Amino acid sequence: MADLSINFVGIKAPNPFWLASAPPTDKAYNVIRAFEAGWGGVVWKTLGEDPPAVNVSSRYSAHYGKNREVVGFNNIELITDRSLQINLDEITAVKKAWPDRAVVVSLMLPCEEHQWAGILPKIEATGADGIELNFGCPHGMPERGMGAAVGQVPEYVEMVTRWCKTHTKLPVIVKLTPNITDVRAPARAALAGGADAVSLINTINSITHLDLDRMVAFPAVGNASTHGGYCGSAVKPIALNMVAEIARDPLTAQLPISGIGGISNWKDAAEFIALGAGSVQVCTAAMLHGFRIVEEMKDGLSRWMDEKGYRTIDDFTRKAVPNTTDWKYLDMNYQVIAQIDQDKCIKCGKCFIACEDTSHQAIAKLIDDAGNRTYEVIKQECVGCNLCEITCPVEKCITMVPQDSGKPYMNWPKDPRNPRAELV
Template identity: 65%
Template sequence: MADLRSNFIGIRSPNPFWLASAPPTDKAYNVRRAFEAGWGGVVWKTLGEDPPVVNVSSRYGALSYRGERMFGLNNIELISDRPLAVNLAEIKDVKRDYPDRAVIVSLMVPCVEESWKAILPLVEETGADGLELNFGCPHGMSERNMGSAVGQVPEYVEMVTRWVKQHSRMPTIVKLTPNVTSILAPARAAMRGGADAVSLINTIQSVVSVDLDAMAPTPVVDGMGTHGGYCGPAVKPIALRMLGEVARSPDLAGLPISGIGGISTWRDAAEFLVMGASNLQVCTAAMHYGFRVVEDMKDGLSNWMDEKGFGSLSDVVGRAVPNFVNWNQLNLKFKTLARIDQDLCVQCGLCHIACEDTSHQAIARLRVDGSRRYEVIDEECVGCNLCAHVCPVDDCITMAPQPTDGVLTWPNHPNNPMSGAH
């Protein structure tokens, strides 16, 4: 059986699944339940200076799609609204009772060295395993020049990280905001500041829906709404891209990454691991179904690793990174063609109309002895995959790679005015 034990920047946990800093990790009560359920660690909900922040009532908006609830979740909750001392005492108790689990403390205080210098010893005293600097929260706190207001300015990221490393001996993770043009700049700044790791992504600025009766964005707070932070399965593609960018960047080599963003299943977890994350943080899936979701994540990941012959996490981490390249490096000679398994086809016609209306007119609609039949016109098929995606039947439409004669990339392509061929 695969070994799921994790050692992330010296912080050990029985598995790589940590609960992200969020409502599920706001109190000892929740965290104890999470540990009983089998989570490897938690990043405690972000602590700030006293007096604590005040949260609004009505905090979440959600995107549901065709019966799938909370495909995306949007929240306007701020950091922990409990007194600092209460949180610190609870962290200490929990860590004492669960010494084998990772307990990380998320922090967010003003961009003033004194503020950081003051809070760090208090955290260290709890016996927690590490810190996560919340430079990502994109709503509310950013209006107070914290959270993503810091994360969006690489100089601030570097500066604060440096203060923290100067005034604390704790392993430090810098949590990055995706609300930037390039994730590389803040990642590099964190590295320069001495961060032990980065975590990404934090939530994405969003208006999840508009209440057409209230005429206000949701969640509606007494007739008005504000933008929030978007998370859940819907953000996974964005997270994977940013994760991959950081992981493959040569100048960031060796910077450990904790992957966050819509991880809901063991398969998602495996994808984050192979794209370069060596630790995983989860929130929305737990908020949707409770802490028990970790069971199948661990079990499924372990079974998949067994099947693939991976003994430990280090065998898995980063496996797909070398294959994540710029478009320019893709082989233009590669060709794949759609293949329809007529025995599996249910004759819904979706492949035909998608291709006919919006692509390459490469799927013919036929009537053979009165019954519907859809056939690929190889000469017209560009191998775009759209038909395979719209087909409701698993494995009915597959893409068949054709024999490839060598490699030709855009930099060398004769159509490229910049290529050597000209």
């Protein structure tokens, strides 16, 4: 049976599933319930200076799909609103009671070295396994010179990281903001400051929807609202890309990564690990479905690893990174063509409508004498764009079949059709 245990920058855990710094890790009661359910670790909700932050009501909103499925989750909640000492006492007690679980403490303080130097010994005294620097909170803290206000300035990221490495022996994980043009810049800065790892992504600036009668966005605080932090399954594609960008950047390729962003099941976790993550952090899925979801996550990942012959997490960590490249290095001679399985086709016509109206008119609608419809791919018109496969409601009814072009690999810099081709 697969071994799910990890050793992430010296932080050991029985499995890679950690709860992210958020409401689920705000107090000992929650964390203990999480550990009882089987989570491998937690990142304790962000601690700060006293007096603690003051939150508003309400705090959450959502972007819904069909049947009120929560696709994306928005929050305007700040860091912990409990005193520093209460948090420190609870962290101490939890770590003592659960020595085999990872307990990382998230921190956010002003950009003053003495503030960090003062709190770090207190964190060490709790027995915590590491610290995570919250450089990502996009609301309520940037105007105080914290959160995303730090994460968006690589020089600040490097400076504060170096302070922390100076004043603590604990592993330092830098949590990066996605609200930036190029995530590689702060990642490089974190590494330059001595960071042991980075974690990403933090939440994305967002407004989910409005009350058009009151003309106020959600979550509404009286008659006003503000942008919040967006998370949940909708941000997973953005998070995967940013993780991959850091993992394949020559300057940060060896930097350990804790993956965050829309992880809802074992497959999501496996994808993050394959693109560079050594641990994964979950928040929204736990808030929507409860802590017991980790049982399916562990079981699913273990079964998949057994099926693939992966004995440990390390066996497939970063395995997809070499296959992730820039567009210009893709094979210009590779070609796929759509194929419709007529036995599975339900004749809904969605593929035809999508292709006819918005793509390449590569699907024919055929009607026989009895009025029965059939949809067939016009191979000479198909460019292999995948739109028909995506719109089809029946899984594996439409597949993309590779074609033998008889041509060798050729990238865009070498393509004679490129006016700036690097022809030899």
